[in-house]
Amino acid sequence: MKLKFRIRRNRLNRSVGGDLFLFIILAVGAVFTAIPLVFMISQAFKPLNELWLYPPQFFVRNPTFKNFVDLFVLMGESWVPMTRYFFNTLLLVVLGTAGHIILASMAAYPLAKHEFLFKPFLFQTVVLSLMFTYQVTAIPNYLIMAKIGWVDTYAALIIPTWGMSLGLFLMRQFIVAMIPDELLEAARVDGANELTIFWRIVMPIVKPAWLTLMILSVQQLWRETGSRFIYSEKLKTLPYALTQIIWGGIARAGVGAAVGLVLMIVPILIFVVNQSKVVETMSTSGLD
Amino acid sequence: MQPVIESNKGLIRGISAKIKGVSRYVMNDIKENKVSYLLVMPYWIIFFVFTILPVLVAIVLSFTYYNMLEPPQWVGLHNYLQLFLDDDVFLIAIKNTFVFALVTGPISFFACLLLAWMINELKPKIRAFLTLLFYAPALTGQGYFIWRIMFDGSAYGYVNGILLYWGIITEPIQFFQDPKYIMPVSILCVLWSSLGTSFLSFIGGLQGIDKSLYEAGAVDGIRNRWQELWYITLPQIVPHMMFGAIMTITQSFAAADQLIQLAGFPSTDYAARTIVSHLMDYGNIRFEMGYASAIAVVLFAFMVITQRVVQKYLSKLRD
Numbered sequence: 001m002k003l004k005f006r007i008r009r010n011r012l013n014r015s016v017g018g019d020l021f022l023f024i025i026l027a028v029g030a031v032f033t034a035i036p037l038v039f040m041i042s043q044a045f046k047p048l049n050e051l052w053l054y055p056p057q058f059f060v061r062n063p064t065f066k067n068f069v070d071l072f073v074l075m076g077e078s079w080v081p082m083t084r085y086f087f088n089t090l091l092l093v094v095l096g097t098a099g100h101i102i103l104a105s106m107a108a109y110p111l112a113k114h115e116f117l118f119k120p121f122l123f124q125t126v127v128l129s130l131m132f133t134y135q136v137t138a139i140p141n142y143l144i145m146a147k148i149g150w151v152d153t154y155a156a157l158i159i160p161t162w163g164m165s166l167g168l169f170l171m172r173q174f175i176v177a178m179i180p181d182e183l184l185e186a187a188r189v190d191g192a193n194e195l196t197i198f199w200r201i202v203m204p205i206v207k208p209a210w211l212t213l214m215i216l217s218v219q220q221l222w223r224e225t226g227s228r229f230i231y232s233e234k235l236k237t238l239p240y241a242l243t244q245i246i247w248g249g250i251a252r253a254g255v256g257a258a259v260g261l262v263l264m265i266v267p268i269l270i271f272v273v274n275q276s277k278v279v280e281t282m283s284t285s286g287l288d
Numbered sequence: 289m290q291p292v293i294e295s296n297k298g299l300i301r302g303i304s305a306k307i308k309g310v311s312r313y314v315m316n317d318i319k320e321n322k323v324s325y326l327l328v329m330p331y332w333i334i335f336f337v338f339t340i341l342p343v344l345v346a347i348v349l350s351f352t353y354y355n356m357l358e359p360p361q362w363v364g365l366h367n368y369l370q371l372f373l374d375d376d377v378f379l380i381a382i383k384n385t386f387v388f389a390l391v392t393g394p395i396s397f398f399a400c401l402l403l404a405w406m407i408n409e410l411k412p413k414i415r416a417f418l419t420l421l422f423y424a425p426a427l428t429g430q431g432y433f434i435w436r437i438m439f440d441g442s443a444y445g446y447v448n449g450i451l452l453y454w455g456i457i458t459e460p461i462q463f464f465q466d467p468k469y470i471m472p473v474s475i476l477c478v479l480w481s482s483l484g485t486s487f488l489s490f491i492g493g494l495q496g497i498d499k500s501l502y503e504a505g506a507v508d509g510i511r512n513r514w515q516e517l518w519y520i521t522l523p524q525i526v527p528h529m530m531f532g533a534i535m536t537i538t539q540s541f542a543a544a545d546q547l548i549q550l551a552g553f554p555s556t557d558y559a560a561r562t563i564v565s566h567l568m569d570y571g572n573i574r575f576e577m578g579y580a581s582a583i584a585v586v587l588f589a590f591m592v593i594t595q596r597v598v599q600k601y602l603s604k605l606r607d
Contacts, residue, residue: 013506013511013513013516022406025402026406036434039434039446056444056445110324110328118325125335126335132339133542133564135564136567136588137346139581140341140345141338141342144342162331163331163336165335256437257437260434268427271420279488280492282489284492285489285492286526288527288530
């Protein structure tokens with residue numbers, strides 16, 4: 001015990017004063033971040049009379065599931081069954097994510113490990129495009145979708161996700177750093193072709209990176225309202241339907257908070273499960 | 289005349305030979321690296337059609353008048369001239385965008401860096417929890433929703449209620465209608481949810497630093513954690529800072545969604561009008577696609593220039 005204590009005190013270049021100072025900054029940051037989150041959770045469990053209490057209370061006093069029950073009832077009343085919206089979003093998330101992971105990994109492997117004439121061009125355009133936001137490209141994107149005839153179909157939401165640039169960038173950097181050339185060389189000597197190498201050697205090693213790509217694309221698709229391209233009611237997504245409920249008036253403040261919580265919980269759970277993999281992937285995310 | 293034509297012919301022959309040579313070279317490369325191209329292309333074609341092509345289309349459209357009903361008409365630089373000379377609201381939008389980007393960009397970048405650095409030394413369990421906490425607002429993307437309830441303009445809004453109760457104010461503040469408050473509150477809300485990909489990148493980068501560097505540094509005379517941060521840690525994560533800078537610049541210049549959600553659209557006195565919401569106004573409401581595209585091109589130019597400048601300063605840090 002004593003030894004451990006001594007080691008702690010003698011950490012390289014660390015002072016108690018500095019520790020305290022940083023602890024205070026960290027605590028302030030953590031509280032500032034936590035307040036709205038806790039407020040939101042607390043709000044979702046407040047009964048109606050507590051929502052309109054004066055002065056407003058931060059914490060819920062008599063927690064209730066009524067808001068969630070109401071949400072469920074409201075969902076049941078909607079013209080298109082809620083399960084339909086849920087299925088739509090599920091379809092988007094699954095197809096979008098799977099396609100993105102497969103296509104981005106396929107492309108990342110040669111961009112990381114092969115030499116060919118157009119490689120710098122093909123990769124640098126992706127790096128440059130990290131600076132494009134969807135608002136900048138929204139109008140031409142719509143025109144292109146209209147031209148291909150994908151407006152009001154799921155292709156308009158799913159296919160562009162497959163080509164997201166951040167995913168490819170992270171995957172490529174991870175492959176560069178994590179897969180030694182000797183390994184690939186050894187496989188080639190053994191007579192494996194590039195497709196086999198990609199599927200049997202590269203893919204299993206870069207698992208942390210595809211879990212990261214999964215989070216990024218789930219995060220985006222799970223909150224996709226689809227309002228840019230989708231007009232048919234039965235093709236609308238869960239976030240769209242839920243946001244409609246929030247706008248349903250002041251009496252739905254509690255239900256609104258419940259909706260917010262439902263939309264938050266899925267990406268958070270996925271992130272919690274894969275956090276260490278994400279950090280591992282991000283350790284190679286530097287841009288040289 | 290004869291010799292000129294002759295030399296022209298020679299020139300053309302030379303050029304066509306060169307083209308043939310280059311195309312043979314290209315074809316050979318494609319043939320030789322067939323598998324590489326086959327693997328890249330499915331992704332890249334989709335990427336090109338939905339990410340690069342739209343930008344190219346926007347650049348072309350920005351020189352036209354286009355209302356989506358009639359075919360685009362070439363108008364030259366007219367859209368750009370109008371933007372900078374005639375459109376007062378655009379100038380407000382530029383000012384707001386820059387105020388917004390100059391405040392949120394650097395603060396968010398350094399907050400990501402500082403918090404990641406502080407978290408880095410904690411025990412793994414605490415580190416994992418704090419990472420989740422700080423990343424949660426960006427992860428969920430529901431920030432504006434909570435802030436609207438908290439800063440609601442009625443006496444039942446949480447902040448208003450507390451201020452009223454304590455007697456600091458006598459009537460509720462219209463946080464999202466009063467131009468005095470729109471920007472500060474929005475900035476606070478955006479900062480709250482801005483610890484995103486760059487934050488994760490810094491955490492990853494810091495985790496990846498070789499611990500023996502610190503011992504070596506101590507031997508070389510580094511005496512406290514601030515020197516250690518400046519001389520060892522930061523130079524090690526310059527690549528991550530480059531990546532983080534791109535993500536942060538994009539995020540802070542393209543701010544619009546949160547502002548629209550918070551302050552409404554259009555906002556009082558254009559107090560929350562940014563370049564992107566100006567673009568949406570012309571693109572989604574007035575259907576002046578040429579003009580909207582010109583706005584997009586200007587925004588993109590701002591982002592690229594800022595990124596180049598930041599990149600230059602960051603690469604100095606490495607030495």
